[in-house]
Amino acid sequence: MTQPTYYEKRNRKRLRVTRNRLKRLLPSTGTSLGPLSVLPDELIREILLRLPARSLLRFQSVCNSWRTLISSSQFAKDHVRSIAADPSFSHPRVVYHGFWFYRYKRFGDFSVQSLFENPSQPTEVVRFAGKSSHEIIGSCNGLLCLQDNVMGNCIMLWNPCIGLTSQPLEIRGFIGVCGFGYDHVNDEYKFVAVVDQKHKQEPLRFETRIYTFCPNSSKRIIQDTAFKRIIGDGKGVFVPGTATLNWIHWHGLVLSLDLVKETCSEFSLPLNLKAPENKSFVFPHLCMLKNCLAFCCSHEKTHWSVWLLKEYGMPQSWTRLATIHCHHSLLTGAALHPLYIRGNTLLMAVASTSKIVLYNLDDGRLEFPLLKPTPADVPMGLWFYIYHESLVSPSYRCLRNTKGAEQLPVK
Structure with missing residues (x-):
């Protein structure tokens, strides 16, 4: 049982x-x-x-x-589709983790609904035990892709709602750039890794691999050198519906990897980061907002710009969503990470201080909801991600309660 x-x-x-x-x-x-x-x-x-x-x-x-x-696995898939069609059927959660190499590592989650409906009351945080070595790569359909750095480069899928994980994939070599997403055409979850194959007395040798989570996990190598110059933490942003993973390239472009065709393409950002007049823009990164790819960056550490890509792959559809002025001391010089929009309110995280921010898009008002217990005792900050709870099993081929499913401890 x-x-x-x-x-x-x-x-x-x-x-x-x-x-x-x-x-x-x-x-x-x-x-x-x-x-x-x-x-x-x-x-x-x-x-x-x-x-x-x-x-x-x-x-x-x-x-x-x-x-x-x-x-049944079919019901789980249909349930994910119903949530995608009408997000009001499910309330997302925020999951966070600290830096894996630091002894104050934290791993937990909390309700987005509670933050929006009762910002003045502390939101309960659920802390997960036994994950001091885990780092979140990304989320998709209620599954979190985790990397275990202590046990070697082991990658696994975990559904926090049903408490099951998949069997791990072992990645040989140092992972620099990576990403996790879903190929809806072939019904496959995939992990992409740019691996450093350096050996003694040999120069750096990069290899771009695509792994498929399945009973006989496969690995394919694609020939692409663009991944060598990625800006940021190296984690790709998955855009549902397009089956693409996206990174910011050094040349001021979005590098897109199609998980179905397993081919790469590029398109421009709303700002030319290489132009002399834009040299003051810092902390550029991608995220997902309102089912659209979003771009965020800081200008001279005085204000932040947030843009939405209304039509994927069409750079002319970039639309400015907000300009957020850093007049509050908690925002000055900090890296903001937009997470979610509900109505006219934007939920953001300040990774360096582990603070959560609610920003009113109409009047620019800021609120700083409290978390209980607070994860702010982590000196080096936290990384935050949005995920929607689902019944999708992390076991290969979405078979629930199979031999490949293991329990992770929770407290």
């Missing part, structure tokens, strides 16, 4: 599935609901697809048919 995850234990309540509850889930359908026993299976499935993943874990105990449905 599968052991309940931390989230199941923490949120377990007496389950009551009532007729009124179902009516609230479908307020606009106009459907006249009779006794629950006569609801067609198709309608029950449609209702369940609109529920958060954490609720669905509890609802598996309603009956055997619900457990079979909810635990």
